[in-house]
Amino acid sequence: MCSVRYKKCCVCHSNIQYFERSRQNLPTLPIPSPPAERFPLRELLISLIGDTIEVFTPFGILVGTLEAVQEDYIILVDETNSQNLVRLAKIESVLI
Numbered sequence: 001m002c003s004v005r006y007k008k009c010c011v012c013h014s015n016i017q018y019f020e021r022s023r024q025n026l027p028t029l030p031i032p033s034p035p036a037e038r039f040p041l042r043e044l045l046i047s048l049i050g051d052t053i054e055v056f057t058p059f060g061i062l063v064g065t066l067e068a069v070q071e072d073y074i075i076l077v078d079e080t081n082s083q084n085l086v087r088l089a090k091i092e093s094v095l096i
Contacts, residue, residue: 032038045069054095055086062086 046069055062055076064078074091076084 013090028052041091045094046086048096049096051096053064055091056093056095057090058092059090068078 010091046064048066049069050066052063052065053076062076062084063079064076064084066074067073067077067083072089073085073087075088078084
C-alpha cells in the first residue's frame with residue numbers, strides 16, 4: 001500500500017474510504033425468512049405432525065415422531081425421546 005492516508009491515490013483507497021463512509025449510513029435490515037414456495041415439503045410435513053416418519057438427509061436416515069414444523073426446520077423425536085432438529089433444506093425425502 002502507498003503512504004497516502006486520506007487522499008484518493010489509487011482505486012483501493014477510494015473503495016475503502018467509500019465503504020467506511022457508506023457503512024455508517026446503512027440501515028439495519030431484518031433477515032428475511034425463506035419463502036413458503038421454496039419449501040413445498042413444509043406444507044406436507046405440517047399435515048404429518050404426530051405421525052411416525054423416516055427422514056432422509058445427506059447425513060443419514062432419522063426415524064421418529066414428527067413433533068413440530070418450524071419456519072425452516074422440523075423437530076423429530078426418536079424412540080429414545082431425543083429431539084432431532086432437521087433443516088428443511090437438508091431433507092432429501094420423507095417416507096410416511
